[in-house]
Amino acid sequence: MKIHHSLAGALLAALLIPAAHAHRAWIVPAATVLSSDDPWVTFDAAVSNDIFHADHAPMRLEGVKAIGPDGKEVPLQNTAVGKYRSVFDLNLQQKGTYKVTSFSGGLRARWETAEGERRGWPARGTQATAESFAKEVPKKAKNLEVSYGSRRMETFVTAGSPSNSVFAPTNQGLELVPVTHPNDLFAGEKAEFKFLIDGKPAAGAKVEVIPAGMRYRNQQNTISVESDKNGSISIIWPHAGLYWMNVSYEDNKAQKPAQKTHWQLCGNF
Numbered sequence: 001m002k003i004h005h006s007l008a009g010a011l012l013a014a015l016l017i018p019a020a021h022a023h024r025a026w027i028v029p030a031a032t033v034l035s036s037d038d039p040w041v042t043f044d045a046a047v048s049n050d051i052f053h054a055d056h057a058p059m060r061l062e063g064v065k066a067i068g069p070d071g072k073e074v075p076l077q078n079t080a081v082g083k084y085r086s087v088f089d090l091n092l093q094q095k096g097t098y099k100v101t102s103f104s105g106g107l108r109a110r111w112e113t114a115e116g117e118r119r120g121w122p123a124r125g126t127q128a129t130a131e132s133f134a135k136e137v138p139k140k141a142k143n144l145e146v147s148y149g150s151r152r153m154e155t156f157v158t159a160g161s162p163s164n165s166v167f168a169p170t171n172q173g174l175e176l177v178p179v180t181h182p183n184d185l186f187a188g189e190k191a192e193f194k195f196l197i198d199g200k201p202a203a204g205a206k207v208e209v210i211p212a213g214m215r216y217r218n219q220q221n222t223i224s225v226e227s228d229k230n231g232s233i234s235i236i237w238p239h240a241g242l243y244w245m246n247v248s249y250e251d252n253k254a255q256k257p258a259q260k261t262h263w264q265l266c267g268n269f
Contacts, residue, residue, distance in 0.1 A: 023047050023056055026244060026268050027064075027100065027155045032183050039092040039159045043100065046085040050215040051244040052268070054085035061086050063104055064153070069096030069163050096163035097156055097183060105150035105173070107133055107258060111141035133257070148258040150174065152265050158183040171199030174249050174263035179232070182269055187240040194232045197249055197263065201231030205249040209235060212242035212268075244268045 027045040034041060045059035058081045066074040076088040092098060106128035109121040121137050122128040138144070150173045156166065162181045169175045179192035195202040209223040225233045237243065247265040254261040 023049060024051050024244060024246075025059060025153075025266065026051055027059070027153065028052060028242070028268060029100075029155060029157050032156070033158045033162075034092060035160060040089055041092065041157050042087060042089050043155070044085050044087055048084075051210060052212050052242055053215050056084065058082055058084060058086040061088060063102045064088075065101060066090055067099045067101060067166055069094050069098065069165055071165065074098065090157070092157065092159035095160040097158045097166055097181070099166035100153075100155045100157070102153035103151065103173070105148060107146060108149050109133070109137045109144065109146045111138065111144040114142070146258050148254045148261045150261070150263045152263075154265075154267060156182045169196055169199060171196070173198065174202060174205070174247065174265045176247075176265060176267075185237065185269060187237045190234050190236050192232060192234045194230065195227050195247060195249070195265070196231060197251070201229065202227055202249050202263075203229045203231055205231065205233075205247055207233055208246045210244045210246075211239070212244070242268055 025045075025047045027043055030042045030044075032041075044054065045061065045064070046054040046057065047059055048054055048056045061076065061079055061081065064076065066076060068074045074090060074093075077091060079088040080086065090098065090100070106122075108128070111119055113119060119141075122132060126132070137146070152173055152175065154176065162183050164181070167176075167178055169177055175196045177194045177196060179194055180190075185191050195205045197205075205227040207225045207227065209225075210220050214220050223235060223238075225235065227233050245265075245267045249263045250260060252260045
């Protein structure tokens, strides 16, 4: 059985929102494979407590862009930001696979005051800049932890037959290089994915996959796997439907003043 918008769906990366956190970011296309002469697809985008159920905040669209099969940017149309979700349309004028993507990153810091209170930087809703870091983060704070966090968001939709040009890696941060095309996945069959970190295999990346409908069941039914030495994983999808994926990877190769790097990629199929 084919896995409709789910495994054929969106690969996004939600920065600094761990799988265990209450809020998860996602982008859902109304369809993932289209065959009409002038195909359009609508996307919902949100950050929510329950995956695929808009109940917390809309996702901002300023950094979201779409890339066509020819590598050129395609404009998002009819964008709107509501109370709990954002929406936009994409006109698939070329045949092949499109990527909707967003990438961002920045420094984060945590420390304790002399009284034992936990502090963090930057403050929610503020921009992380070098000037702000130098001014607001004490250099000799107790238990000071400085990290660089990166987020990558990707979702794929196809007009006509699937193509692979949008999967070419940028060799920057944590990236997905599908072995099995995300718009050609089936329930009960094995799908393979490869993850890269700065162009090299991301060995030991932790992957969690949660099926949709968690709002209506007692257990999350999480599938947990870890990438092998080649950065690869394989998953057999238990049933058709949407799935949310979270991939995290950490290393200690960050540039100063960061002590470690946290990369995150999440998505839905």
